[in-house]
Amino acid sequence: MLGAYAARFDFDRLGVIPRPSPRQADVMIVAGTVVKKMAEPIITIYHQMPEPKFVISMGSCANCGGPYYDSYSVVKGVDKIIPVDVYVAGCPPRPEALQYAVIKLQEKIGRLAPTRQAMASPIQEKGARVWYRMRLSPNLRKDLAVCN
């Protein structure tokens, strides 16, 4: 993951910027063994992320427990506690693999069809320009109200 962020691979050009808080994040990358003691903090962090939220499970440990599969203290895959969107295989994955996972996640988000007005305020639903025109023209406002 550090290699993917560093100069040679440069995650920033895909628009992946690390954030200091889960409250500012869209994607959570689980990049390591999930032990049972850390399971509840991970669920808390997941709940702290704003919707819509996505999870990338990176590496064999996070995917299924990896070499610690028979252990007494390891959760056998982070998908047992939170939903996962993209799995990256590898132990550890190459930086290209993580970048490919982000590209795949972007494709997945592109295919998502949000239901109308789901989780959106009117200004988010219509866009700020439409909202501005709505305030100007009573007819347009009436049309949009019919649409809804």
Add this chain to the structure above:
Amino acid sequence: MVPDAAIAKLKERFSGLQLMEPAPVKGHLSVKLSGPSKLIGVIKMLKDELGYEFLDFITAVDWKGPVDLKGYIVNPNPNPFMPEGVRSQMISEPPTPGFPYREAIEVIYALSNWAAKSRIFVRVETTRGDPRVPSLIFLWKGADWQEREIFDLLGVVFEGHPNLKKILTPDFIKGHPLRKDYVHIKDKYD
């Protein structure tokens, strides 16, 4: 190497000390005690009189036979692509003939004398049923977490420890996972 004078002094003060020859750990002298009752005396003498002022680490060994894999969850997520009857990689080891298996937990203390550049190991055995050794927290503050870890993973009770609680495993894990006969009870994450 431990100076001969120190060994002579130890032997003079405490009868029943067993010096392990050949040394089991990298040529450092190991002193085996007959029981936990002498531990504080020997350690205090090593610290105050013989200059072994630094506690390197405390560790413990369960000397019961090979690990019993019955207790482990071998295959929590059945793999549909595996052929019928195939197990994952865990195979139970047969007991090694001639190996000194016994119903004992051995607690090992490593002490260093930096001035004399020497290190000594003190070994004391307790029973597996009710393992109890005195705590060294009043001699070294650093013994605190190490004793809690041994208590957590092997179940050795350190008498006199002010805060003997689990330190590593979560509260819902029952038993002591590094014991050879540990049986894992399925919890909410299995």
